[in-house]
Amino acid sequence: MSEDGFAKPAPPKPLWLLAELTYACPLQCPYCSNPADFDHYRDHLTTEEWERVLVQARTLGAAQLGFSGGEPLIRRDLETLVARARALGYYTNLITSGWALDEARLGALKEAGLDHIQLSFQGPQQQLNDRMAGAAVFEQKLAVARLVKRFGYPMVLNFVLYRENIDRVAEFLDLAVELGADYVELANTQYYGWALLNRDRLLPTRQQLERAELVANEYRRRLAGRMKVYYVVPDYYEDRPKACSNGWGNFFLLVAPDGTALPCHAARVIPGLVFPNVRQANLSWIWKESPAFNRFRGFDWMREPCRSCPERFKDFGGCRCQAYLLAGDAADTDPVCSLAPRHGLVLEAIRRATAATGVEAAVSDTGLIFRNVHNSRRLTAPLERSPLGR
Amino acid sequence: MALSDQAVLSLSPGFRFQWEPAQQTHVLLFPEGMVKLNASAAEIIRRCDGSRTLGAIIDELGHSFTGDTVEDDARSFVERAYERGWICEARAA
Numbered sequence A: 001m002s003e004d005g006f007a008k009p010a011p012p013k014p015l016w017l018l019a020e021l022t023y024a025c026p027l028q029c030p031y032c033s034n035p036a037d038f039d040h041y042r043d044h045l046t047t048e049e050w051e052r053v054l055v056q057a058r059t060l061g062a063a064q065l066g067f068s069g070g071e072p073l074i075r076r077d078l079e080t081l082v083a084r085a086r087a088l089g090y091y092t093n094l095i096t097s098g099w100a101l102d103e104a105r106l107g108a109l110k111e112a113g114l115d116h117i118q119l120s121f122q123g124p125q126q127q128l129n130d131r132m133a134g135a136a137v138f139e140q141k142l143a144v145a146r147l148v149k150r151f152g153y154p155m156v157l158n159f160v161l162y163r164e165n166i167d168r169v170a171e172f173l174d175l176a177v178e179l180g181a182d183y184v185e186l187a188n189t190q191y192y193g194w195a196l197l198n199r200d201r202l203l204p205t206r207q208q209l210e211r212a213e214l215v216a217n218e219y220r221r222r223l224a225g226r227m228k229v230y231y232v233v234p235d236y237y238e239d240r241p242k243a244c245s246n247g248w249g250n251f252f253l254l255v256a257p258d259g260t261a262l263p264c265h266a267a268r269v270i271p272g273l274v275f276p277n278v279r280q281a282n283l284s285w286i287w288k289e290s291p292a293f294n295r296f297r298g299f300d301w302m303r304e305p306c307r308s309c310p311e312r313f314k315d316f317g318g319c320r321c322q323a324y325l326l327a328g329d330a331a332d333t334d335p336v337c338s339l340a341p342r343h344g345l346v347l348e349a350i351r352r353a354t355a356a357t358g359v360e361a362a363v364s365d366t367g368l369i370f371r372n373v374h375n376s377r378r379l380t381a382p383l384e385r386s387p388l389g390r
Numbered sequence B: 001m002a003l004s005d006q007a008v009l010s011l012s013p014g015f016r017f018q019w020e021p022a023q024q025t026h027v028l029l030f031p032e033g034m035v036k037l038n039a040s041a042a043e044i045i046r047r048c049d050g051s052r053t054l055g056a057i058i059d060e061l062g063h064s065f066t067g068d069t070v071e072d073d074a075r076s077f078v079e080r081a082y083e084r085g086w087i088c089e090a091r092a093a
């Protein structure tokens, strides 16, 4: 989202609201960014509670609204929520794997005022797609893509890249052309949640990345004016971290299925922070006053080298969750930064993942941990959870 | 890429133009994005409604804004908006 610069004097507004309607999903992508312990959060918000969230966030300034999950289509009240959101003035985005979206449902969503659909693929053809999705969904996705087109929506395809499919970017883009896509996001996996668990098997090599980028650039040139191609690099291979959510509590607000309000997808993992729940508190207080949303806001929390670094206004010191997940301290410099004291951790991760490539990479998914309820329970027994972790 | 004065302009599919009370500004909303518009940009986008030609839009702006560069500024904004895919040609007049 573009903004008029950093506009420091004006208090930040949550312009982007991401409503994760459910953690349920019929797919099992091993790169899923949902928390590994998603199965512990079963008490999902009701329709009325979501409606309250929509009203409160809109009052605070939210304009872009994403419905995601899990798989948001699992919620039967999706149409109700879309209609409500549209009436409030939101631009409504549905972020889906396309599961079970048929003509009747899409018709109902369109009538409710849905503005846009982003459809994700796991692979460019059936075999790989369905193996990574852990379900036979490729044909269904193609059908959904055609429906999206027929209903007159701009078509936005999201291709998540990882080691085994990144050499097939050309196939992805050919598929996008064939389906008549308007926007294509080639999004390298970001290593949170399930993706982090599977990092050694998902992270591509630098050579793979460079080749993929060349291919993406070539298609971008060729398709200029017809299809927009975005290529999102995995930050592990960058010298500087990504400006995570454009700064903590700066314009992004996520409400998880159980009502927990978060400044980004992965923030739940950070120990010592109590993230407020929309069941107990008003979003206005949560956004403006709550300790959790103010913890890493602005620049005062920073240590060196970020504290005196001229680039802090651009990248906000990187991602707090990544700092915690990799370096064990959320107030550290994101280890992706080459100036970070613990940058070595990222280099080590790359080295390990690259060492693993030769042997298994192209051959099989042995060892991939699929995102499902069984694995969630197995990996995260309730006792292991930090008492403050929710 | 140059647009002719006869081109009838409209917002691209999936784009929405609206007033944002919380930000006290007009915005253009589109898939996963948003841009804030200043007053004159908003007056141009407002008129890209599928019924006016570029020539007519520039003409109308000349009446609501004063200054020597109104016409040039408007043209260059329209060109940029067109190149970025915010607006498109509805049909030839």
Ligand code: SF4
Binding pocket: A025, A026, A027, A028, A029, A031, A032, A033, A034, A069, A070, A071, A097, A371
């Ligand atoms: S990434 Fe895959 S498993 Fe995770 S919510 Fe999306 S479709 Fe479901």
Ligand code: SF4
Binding pocket: A240, A241, A305, A306, A307, A309, A310, A311, A312, A313, A315, A316, A317, A318, A333, A334, A337, A338, A339, A340
């Ligand atoms: S030291 Fe901190 S602020 Fe400077 S570039 Fe690295 S992460 Fe960004």
